[in-house]
Amino acid sequence: MQLRRWWVLAAIAALALLVAACAEDEVDEVDEVDDEVEEEVEDDVDDEEDVEEEADEEEAVDDLGLAEEGLLVAGSDLDFEPFEFIEDGEEKGFDVDLMNEIGDRLGVEVEFVNSGFDTLLTQLDGGEFDVVISALTITEERAETVDFSNPYFAANQAMVVQADSGITGVEDIEGLDIGVQAATTGADYAKENFEPDATVVEFPGTPEAFTALESDQVDAVFIDLPVASEQAEGSDTLELVAEVDTAEEYGIAVQMGNAALLDAINATLAEIIEDSTYEAIYSEWFEGDVPEQFQ
Ligand code: ARG
Numbered sequence: 001m002q003l004r005r006w007w008v009l010a011a012i013a014a015l016a017l018l019v020a021a022c023a024e025d026e027v028d029e030v031d032e033v034d035d036e037v038e039e040e041v042e043d044d045v046d047d048e049e050d051v052e053e054e055a056d057e058e059e060a061v062d063d064l065g066l067a068e069e070g071l072l073v074a075g076s077d078l079d080f081e082p083f084e085f086i087e088d089g090e091e092k093g094f095d096v097d098l099m100n101e102i103g104d105r106l107g108v109e110v111e112f113v114n115s116g117f118d119t120l121l122t123q124l125d126g127g128e129f130d131v132v133i134s135a136l137t138i139t140e141e142r143a144e145t146v147d148f149s150n151p152y153f154a155a156n157q158a159m160v161v162q163a164d165s166g167i168t169g170v171e172d173i174e175g176l177d178i179g180v181q182a183a184t185t186g187a188d189y190a191k192e193n194f195e196p197d198a199t200v201v202e203f204p205g206t207p208e209a210f211t212a213l214e215s216d217q218v219d220a221v222f223i224d225l226p227v228a229s230e231q232a233e234g235s236d237t238l239e240l241v242a243e244v245d246t247a248e249e250y251g252i253a254v255q256m257g258n259a260a261l262l263d264a265i266n267a268t269l270a271e272i273i274e275d276s277t278y279e280a281i282y283s284e285w286f287e288g289d290v291p292e293q294f295q
Pocket residue numbers: 076077078079080084117134135136137138181183184185186206224
C-alpha cells in the first residue's frame with residue numbers, strides 16, 4: 001500500500017513537470033510567432049517606405065512641369081554672342097552651357113529652339129517652349145506675362161561706333177542714328193533717353209544692327225555690354241565708347257505659374273553657383289572675376 005502511494009505521487013510529480021515543460025515550450029513558440037509577426041510587420045513598413053520613396057522620386061521627375069517628360073525645350077534668339085549663338089551647326093555660349101548644366105542636373109535633355117527675340121515670350125506663353133533663356137533681362141513688364149528665375153547674370157548697356165567716327169560717348173548722340181535690337185531693354189532705354197536728340201533704328205536681330213553700323217547705315221549700336229565688347233573686340237573698325245549703367249539682371253523665364261519648373265531651376269542654379277560650376281562656365285566666356293552675387 002505504501003509503495004503504491006509513492007508511485008502515484010511520483011507519477012503526479014512527473015506529470016506536473018511535463019505539463020510545466022510543455023507550457024514553457026508553448027510560451028517559447030508564442031514568442032517566436034510574435035517575433036515573426038513583428039518582423040513581417042516591420043518588413044511591410046519598410047516596403048511601404050520604399051514604395052513611397054520611389055513614388056517621391058518619380059513625382060520629382062514628373063513634377064518638373066515640362067510639356068514632355070524628360071525633355072526641356074528652351075526658346076532662344078541664338079544670335080547674341082557670347083550668350084547664345086550657332087557655330088558649326090551647334091548651339092554655343094554662356095546661356096547654352098548654363099542651361100545644359102541645369103538640364104543635366106535635373107536629368108532631362110535640353111533642346112534649343114531658335115526664334116526671333118521679339119516673339120520669344122509670346123511663344124513661351126503659348127506653350128511652344130518650357131523656358132526662355134536668351135540673355136533676357138528681368139523686367140516688371142515682362143514679369144506680368146511670365147515668371148522669372150532668380151538672376152543668373154548682371155549686365156549694363158553699351159554703345160559701339162566706328163572707331164574713326166569721332167563719336168566719343170553718349171554726349172555726342174545729337175543727330176545720330178542709333179541701331180538697337182527690337183523689343184530689347186536697350187531699345188527701350190534708347191527711345192526713352194536718346195530721342196528726340198537721336199533717332200533710334202530698330203533691327204530684328206543683333207547681327208543686322210552691327211552690319212548696319214559697319215556699312216554706315218547707322219552711327220552707333222546700343223546693346224548689352226558683354227555683346228558690345230565681344231563685337232568691338234572681334235572687329236578692326238568698331239569701338240566701344242560708352243557704358244551705361246542700367247543694372248540689368250538676366251533670368252530664365254517659365255510660363256506663369258509653373259512653380260514646379262521654376263523651383264527646380266532655382267534650386268539647381270543655387271547649386272551650380274555654390275559648387276563653383278558657375279565660375280567654371282563664366283570663365284569659359286568672360287574675362288575677369290565672377291561678380292560676387294554669383295560666387
Ligand atoms: N538683355 C536684353 C533684353 O532682355 C537683350 C537680350 C537679347 N537677347 C538675344 N538673345 N538677342 O531685352
